[in-house]
Amino acid sequence: MNAPIALTAARPVTDSVVEVRNLDKIYAGTVQALKDITVDFPRGQLTSLLGPSGCGKTTLLKIIAGLLPASAGEVRVNGKVVSGPGPERAFVFQDFALMPWASVIKNVTFGLEMRGMAKAEREEIARRSIARVGLAGFENRYPHELSGGMRQRVGLARALCVDADVVMMDEPFSAVDEQNRRKFQEELLTLVAQEKKTFIFVTHSIEEAVYVSDRIVLLSPRPGRIAEIIEPDINRDGDTEAIRRHPVYLDTVDAIWYSLKTYLD
Amino acid sequence: MIVFGRRIPMVASLLLWAILWEIIGQLQVTILLPPLSSVVMRLFEIVPTASFMSALGVTAYAFIVGNVIAIAVGVPLGILMGRSVIADRLFLPWVNLFLSAPLTALVPVIMVIFGLGQTTIILTVVLFAIWIIVLDARAGVRSISPSLVEMAHSFGANRLQAFTRIYLWAALPEILAGIRLGVIRAVKGVIIGQLLVSIVGFGALFKLYGSRFLMEHFWTALLVLFALAFILAESLAWLERRVDFYAASRG
Amino acid sequence: MAEHPNQLEVEPAGFALARERSAGGPSRKGALLDRRPGAATRFFTHPVTLRIVSAAALCLAWQWAGTVPISPAFPTFTETMAALWAMLADGSLFAAFAITLQPLLIGLVVSAILGVAVGVAMGLDERAEWFASPIFIVAQAAPLAALIPLIVFAYGIGLTSKTLVVCIMAMPVIVLNSFAAVRHTPVSLTEMGRSFLAPRRKVISRIILPAASPVIFAGLRLGCASGFIGAILAELLITPTGVGDIITYSRSIADYPSMYAAILSIIVFSVVFIEAIEQAEVILFRPEKRASP
Known part of the structure; x- marks a missing residue:
């Protein structure tokens, strides 16, 4: 095979929403999951955390979300140090984390309700958000009546309607079949373009990361460190279908594969 | 629980309860609860006696025979129900009914038919143990992967071979779980049976101790019974975990 | 059902019903x-x-x-049915049930409230678990019926003793199921609650308790089954009252059809009672099960 083409180097970030500084995470006093992570997440863009299993990408995401404490270092969101979950961040879970006893609309309004919003108002917002993810008409259904793809749309609607600056997604499409995943990826691009939000996206799929990301943070495993930061130079304004045939897309996928291969057993 | 960074094992709290018991006993709050220390002293005194050992022996005999019958009947019946739709529909409603029915109400029936003796107690054990064994064996067979059965047939296994080489083994984790739960129910069955018959084993001992108000004796018998039941349940659970890799690898 | 986070096979007892339930689904060996x-x-x-x-x-x-x-x-089936009809007609069976149900219902309500509270506390707090769980694990495995003579010494032969018998039979399984149910709340659901800014109190009331409720209810049903065992045992062993009195008395005068009829009636009643609890659970707490697909 040919030698890998050079990756497009990351530009310095000027306006970052999330700043991670010298972050360490040690589990149970012995297992080092993350080591000295320093990275910025630029405003209004989608940044992926990509790496093989065991590289700590989900751990990093949960620390940013305030769900896990860091062992050392700090995370700042909009300049403020993170000490727990906050209203400026919303989370989309890998296994959807829907409450099976609650209807779609009750699941979607959960975040708004916890913020003390009145019922009529929060349902109004939730309805718009549900329509936004293409589930209009399913408001009173229950999670078990929906397909996996639809369930993740509910999870997404819940994260969108709290109107957070940062939306964090933990392998959101991994429990969804291949066809639906592709559709999701295309819709995600439209969403990123329309919403003025910052997205942080965890995935183990190289193709998915290159397809959706403005910026890819490549993590190496045991302990998780930053291997590389890549900004694929792909114009995403036009036809979303064309991206997968874009030469830069194909080259970047190849280059990342070469880079990651060295970490596999 | 973790105190000052140290993990304190779960059983340590039993020690705490034992101390509490001793204190209440020493304070003579109630005549019903003698101090633990005197109960333990009594333990060494009466456990070796002939009457206690014979009560234990009689109980163990009824318990073992009852369990053997329950397993010998229950497992094949469960496998049959798992395999045959007709057998399943004929028996399942009754198995479910008896699983949650107040079986103590049926003990008098056994008593009037079989008299006040070992047979009644053995049948009580069977009555308590068998239903969950049937149900779990059935669930085990139903969860066998179809490809495993197809494999057996495609390699030319006949019915008997398929049964002894595939069904029994593939359903083993559930069968064992059922047997463990059945045995735990059987412990309760054998004591309930003896209490109601009241002239056999511990039933007779309790009656004797009760009528003479021998509280230390009473607690000794309880302590021995509870300890044996607990050890039995835990060792069965340990055994079950050892075959658990089946269930895991079977997916 | 497959996605429901709480169809776990948890405690020895919760196990039985969960398993029974999952086995009731479509057969996987269609081939x-x-x-x-x-x-x-x-x-x-x-x-x-x-x-x-x-x-x-x-x-x-x-x-x-x-x-x-x-x-x-x-006796034959027809003789038993005739005896059952006679007891229904002269109202003696209803009178007996009214007596039997007293200790049973009081005991079950006490066990349910106390048992769920203790179990949930154990699930939420490690210190409570450390302190109480060994007791209930031993109680679950032990033949607690052996305590009945002691209870009679302490509280006599009245309602208190019988109620206590129901409690000691019903409580362990309710406690252990509630404990396991709370402890096995899916982590992603509690994380979801925290990440959407629910305070601890709300995480418990809106996420942990609803998520745990199917297994808690399974425990309550098993507790009821054990409570019935205890109630009948108390009536047969302590003093013959209610249905236990019909059983004991008709046995002593060799009126076997009446004896069998009383036994049959209490078994049918317990099965219907437990079924009713299940229906009540669906109606009150499980909107997703009532929803038509």
Whole structure:
């Protein structure tokens, strides 16, 4: 095979929403999951955390979300140090984390309700958000009546309607079949373009990361460190279908594969 | 629980309860609860006696025979129900009914038919143990992967071979779980049976101790019974975990 | 059902019902049963047909065994039904049930409230678990019926003793199921609650308790079954009252049809009672089960 083409180097970030500084995470006093992570997440863009299993990408995401404490270092969101979950961040879970006893609309309004919003108002917002993810008409259904793809749309609607600056997604499409995943990826691009939000996206799929990301943070495993930061130079304004045939897309996928291969057993 | 960074094992709290018991006993709050220390002293005194050992022996005999019958009947019946739709529909409603029915109400029936003796107690054990064994064996067979059965047939296994080489083994984790739960129910069955018959084993001992108000004796018998039941349940659970890799690898 | 986070096979007892439930689903060994039956075969293997056949077969077997008779103490099915009818007609059965149900209902309500509270506390707090769980684990495995003579010494032969018997029989399984249910709340659901800014109190009331409720209810049903065992045992062992009195008295005068009828009635009643709890659970707490697909 040919030698890998050079990756497009990351530009310095000027306006970052999330700043991670010298972050360490040690589990149970012995297992080092993350080591000295320093990275910025630029405003209004989608940044992926990509790496093989065991590289700590989900751990990093949960620390940013305030769900896990860091062992050392700090995370700042909009300049403020993170000490727990906050209203400026919303989370989309890998296994959807829907409450099976609650209807779609009750699941979607959960975040708004916890913020003390009145019922009529929060349902109004939730309805718009549900329509936004293409589930209009399913408001009173229950999670078990929906397909996996639809369930993740509910999870997404819940994260969108709290109107957070940062939306964090933990392998959101991994429990969804291949066809639906592709559709999701295309819709995600439209969403990123329309919403003025910052997205942080965890995935183990190289193709998915290159397809959706403005910026890819490549993590190496045991302990998780930053291997590389890549900004694929792909114009995403036009036809979303064309991206997968874009030469830069194909080259970047190849280059990342070469880079990651060295970490596999 | 973790105190000052140290993990304190779960059983340590039993020690705490034992101390509490001793204190209440020493304070003579109630005549019903003698101090633990005197109960333990009594333990060494009466456990070796002939009457206690014979009560234990009689109980163990009824318990073992009852369990053997329950397993010998229950497992094949469960496998049959798992395999045959007709057998399943004929028996399942009754198995479910008896699983949650107040079986103590049926003990008098056994008593009037079989008299006040070992047979009644053995049948009580069977009555308590068998239903969950049937149900779990059935669930085990139903969860066998179809490809495993197809494999057996495609390699030319006949019915008997398929049964002894595939069904029994593939359903083993559930069968064992059922047997463990059945045995735990059987412990309760054998004591309930003896209490109601009241002239056999511990039933007779309790009656004797009760009528003479021998509280230390009473607690000794309880302590021995509870300890044996607990050890039995835990060792069965340990055994079950050892075959658990089946269930895991079977997916 | 597959996605429901709480269809866990948890404690020894919770296990039984969860398993029974999952086994009730569609058979996975379709390949074995894939024969194409004719209309006649379909009629004979239809669930309703087989259920009727099964019930009829049992009644016939009972009738036959009573006619032989396999034992002088074994009445026929028809004799038993006649006795049941007589007891229903003169109201004696209702009077007996009214007495039997007193300790049973008081005991079950006390066990349910106390048991769920203790179990949930153990699930939420590690210190509570450390302190209480060994006691209940031993109690779950031990033949607690052996405590009955002691309870009689302490509280006499009245309602208190019988209620206590129901409690000690019903409580361990309720506590252990509630504990396991709370402890096994899916981590992603509690994380979801925290990440959407629910305070601890709300995480418990809105996420942990609803998520745990199916297994808690399974524990309550098992607790009720044990409570019935305890109530009958108390009436047979302590003093004959209520249904236990009918059983004991008719046995002593060799009126076997009445004895069998009383036993049959209490078994049927307990099964219906536990079924009613399940229905109540669905109606009150499980909107997703009522929803039509």
